[in-house]
Amino acid sequence: xxxxxxxxxxxxxxxxxxxxxxxxxxxxxxxxxxxxxxxxxxxxxxxxxxxxxxxxxxxxxxxxxxxxxxxxxxxxxxxxxxxxxxxxxxxxxxxxxxxxxxxxxxxxxxxxxxxxxxxxxxxxxxxxxxxxxxxxxxxxxxxxxxxxxxxxxxxxxxxxxxxxxxxxxxxxxxxxxxxxxxxxxxxxxxxxxxxxxxxxxxxxxxxxxxxxxxxxxxxxxxxxxxxxxxxxxxxxxxxxxxxxxxxxxxxxxxxxxxxxxxxxxxxxxxxxxxxxxxxxxxxxxxxxxxxxxxxxxxxxxxxxxxxxxxxxxxxxxxxxxxxxxxxxxxxxxxxxxxxxxxxxxxxxxxxxxxxxxxxxxxxxxxxxxxxxxxxxxxxxxxxxxxx
Numbered sequence: 001x002x003x004x005x006x007x008x009x010x011x012x013x014x015x016x017x018x019x020x021x022x023x024x025x026x027x028x029x030x031x032x033x034x035x036x037x038x039x040x041x042x043x044x045x046x047x048x049x050x051x052x053x054x055x056x057x058x059x060x061x062x063x064x065x066x067x068x069x070x071x072x073x074x075x076x077x078x079x080x081x082x083x084x085x086x087x088x089x090x091x092x093x094x095x096x097x098x099x100x101x102x103x104x105x106x107x108x109x110x111x112x113x114x115x116x117x118x119x120x121x122x123x124x125x126x127x128x129x130x131x132x133x134x135x136x137x138x139x140x141x142x143x144x145x146x147x148x149x150x151x152x153x154x155x156x157x158x159x160x161x162x163x164x165x166x167x168x169x170x171x172x173x174x175x176x177x178x179x180x181x182x183x184x185x186x187x188x189x190x191x192x193x194x195x196x197x198x199x200x201x202x203x204x205x206x207x208x209x210x211x212x213x214x215x216x217x218x219x220x221x222x223x224x225x226x227x228x229x230x231x232x233x234x235x236x237x238x239x240x241x242x243x244x245x246x247x248x249x250x251x252x253x254x255x256x257x258x259x260x261x262x263x264x265x266x267x268x269x270x271x272x273x274x275x276x277x278x279x280x281x282x283x284x285x286x287x288x289x290x291x292x293x294x295x296x297x298x299x300x301x302x303x304x305x306x307x308x309x310x311x312x313x314x315x316x317x318x319x320x321x322x323x324x325x326x327x328x329x330x331x332x333x334x335x336x337x338x339x340x341x342x343x344x345x346x347x348x349x350x351x352x353x354x355x356x357x358x359x360x361x362x363x364x365x366x367x368x369x370x371x372x373x374x375x376x377x378x379x380x381x382x383x384x385x386x387x
Contacts, residue, residue, distance in 0.1 A: 001177075001178055001179075001180050001309065001312055001313070002175055002176070002177060002178075003152070003156075003175075003176050003178050003309065004173050004174065004175055004176070005145065005149045005152050005153055005157070005173075005174050005176050006145070006149070006171055006172070006173050006174075007143040007144065007145040007149065007153070007171065007172050007174070008143060008144050008145065008169065008170075008171055009129070009141055009142070009143050009169075009170040009171065009172060010141075010142040010143060010144055011138075011141050011142070011170060015138050015141055016170065018133045018134075018135045018136075018138060019131070019133060019138070019163070019165075019170055020110075020165065021133070021134060021135065022113070022132075022133040022134045022135070023109065023110055023111070023113055023163065023165055024109045024110075025059075025060075025061075025134050026061070026065065026069060026113050026134075027107040027108065027109055027110075027111050027113070028109075029056055029059055029061060029069055030069050030072055030073055030107045030111075031104070031106055031107055032052075032055075033048070033052045033056070033069055033070060033073045034073050034076070034077075034104040034105045034106065034107070035104045036048070036051055036052055037073055037074070037077060037104070038103070038104035038105075042074075042077045044074075045070060045071060045074045048070055048073070048074060049067075049070050052066075052070060053066055053067075053070065056069060056070075060134060061134075062119075062132065064116065064118050064119055065119065065132065068113075068114050068115075068116075071114075072107075072114065073105070076105045076107075077105060080100065080101070080105060084097060084100070084101065089101075110164065110165035110166070111164070112162040112163065112164040112173070113162065113163045113164075114160045114161070114162050115131065115132070115160060115161050115162070115163060116159075116160050119131070119132040120132065120161055120163075120172075122153065122157070124150065124153065124154050126140075127142060127143055127144070127145075127150070128140045128141055128142050128143065129141050129143055129172065131163070143172060152176050152178065153174060153176065156176040156177050156178050156179075157174050157175070157176050158175060158176065158177040159175045159177075160175060161173060161174040161175065166245075167241065167242070167244070178313065180312050180313065180315070181312075181313065181314050181315030182315050183315050183316075183317050184270065184272070184315055184316065184317055185317075187270060187271050187272035187316075187317055187374070188269065188270045188271055189271050189272075189367070189371060190204075190271055190272045190273065190274045190319070190367045190368075190370035190371050190374065191203055191204055191205065191262070191265060191266045191269070191271045191272070191273050191274065191367060192204035192274045192362075192363040192364060192365070192366030192367030192368070192369075192370060193262060193273060193274065193275050193276075193307070193363060193366065194276065194326070194327075194359045194360075194362040194363040194366055195275070195276055195278065195300045195303065195304070196211070196359055197211060197215070198211055198212075198215075198344065198345070199211055199359050200214065200254065200255075200258060200303070201258050201262065201303065202357075202359035202360055202362070202363045203262065203265070203363055204360070204363040204364045204366070204367040205265070206357075206360050207261075207265075208357070208359065208360070209258045209261075213254075214250070214251060214254050217247065217250055218247055218251075221243070221246065221247045224243070225240065225243075228240050251299050251302070252299075252302065255299060255302050255303040255306050256306055258303060258306075259303060259306035259307040259310050260310060262307055263307060263310040263311050263314065263316055266311070266316045267314050267315075267316050271316075272316060272317035272318060272319065272370065272374060273307060273311055273316060273317070273318045273319075273370070274318075274319050274320075274321055274366050274367050274369060274370020274371075274373070275304055275307065275308075275318065275319070275320050275321070275366070276320070276321060276323035276326070276366060277320040277321065277322060277323065278300050278301075278304075278323060304320075317374065319370050319373045319374050319377070321366060321369040321370055321373050322369070323366070325365075326362045326365040326366055326369070327341060327347075327358060327361075327362045328340050328341060329365050330347075330349035330351065330352060330354055330361070331354075331356070331361045331364035331365050331368070332349065332352055332354040333349060333351055333352040333354065335349055335350065335351035335352065337350050337351075341358055343358075344358065345357060345358055345359070346358055347361040347362075
């Protein structure tokens with residue numbers, strides 16, 4: 001399985017200037033190639049290379065860098081077409097889709113620049129890299145990362161690495177091919193995980209990961225953004241830029257902590273994990289205006305991805321189930337009624353009188369559905385015995 005490891009570069013002022021000029025130069029030429037591709041109807045990569053390669057070489061790019069620029073532009077148009085076909089840019093003729101398709105794809109000055117092993121080499125013991133720039137090769141550029149990331153880079157780094165600049169800081173994002181553990185084909189049972197906004201995750205063991213701290217943090221960040229945007233001064237804009245992505249980093253850290261705890265529990269007890277399939281939930285539900293920010297900042301997909309890849313690394317089976325009626329069904333008698341949930345956090349069965357925290361009850365239903373789905377999947381995979 002592929003996992004990315006991010007390291008922070010610690011260049012000298014001279015090295016930082018060279019890296020910044022390189023990124024700006026490469027992305028400037030990428031914008032030119034994008035314009036050529038747009039004018040010619042976005043040809044295939046080989047044909048696009050015939051129209052642009054000589055000019056890229058004349059602009060001072062090496063052969064390998066020129067190839068990467070052309071491939072980067074072609075991939076950007078492939079992504080644009082895929083998003084349009086999937087409906088992510090709206091319906092045909094909509095304002096957003098028309099705007100995206102009516103002009104060439106543009107690249108930011110600090111956008112990622114891919115490096116292969118010809119243009120970038122790693123010295124793990126010294127924790128330095130040697131990297132190509134438009135001003136020559138920079139040697140001995142120091143980097144910093146966690147001990148776990150360094151071990152993963154030593155043993156599993158494969159393929160390209162991306163150089164990216166964020167808020168004046170340079171990062172290298174390296175791809176690592178980490179071997180997967182064999183999946184446990186006979187889990188003892190399943191650990192159900194109910195995802196929510198008020199409570200980020202609740203397991204069928206009764207463990208609740210409260211979202212109170214994260215939601216308070218988001219409200220503070222939203223209020224501060226509104227205040228600074230309303231003020232509109234240079235110092236306010238500078239502070240907005242400084243605090244950019246802070247909320248996203250905080251939420252990502254919470255998701256990694258929760259997913260690690262869930263997967264560790266399942267691995268220790270020999271169980272699988274059952275998750276809700278919440279795809280498309282934002283387009284299905286209708287909420288009041290004051291509730292929309294909470295729904296659209298809900299990072300359930302990221303948490304699900306964290307649980308999925310951590311489970312794959314340790315061989316814990318994972319299934320995704322249909323979440324229909326899991327919050328309305330009684331986990332004791334199976335009675336389903338919307339009146340079973342009088343309050344957001346309270347479940348009280350109208351048939352048998354069973355009471356429990358609503359999210360805990362839902363996670364128990366998810367665990368049971370996970371066992372059923374896993375059993376059905378195992379049976380459907382077994383070939384018929386010939387007689």
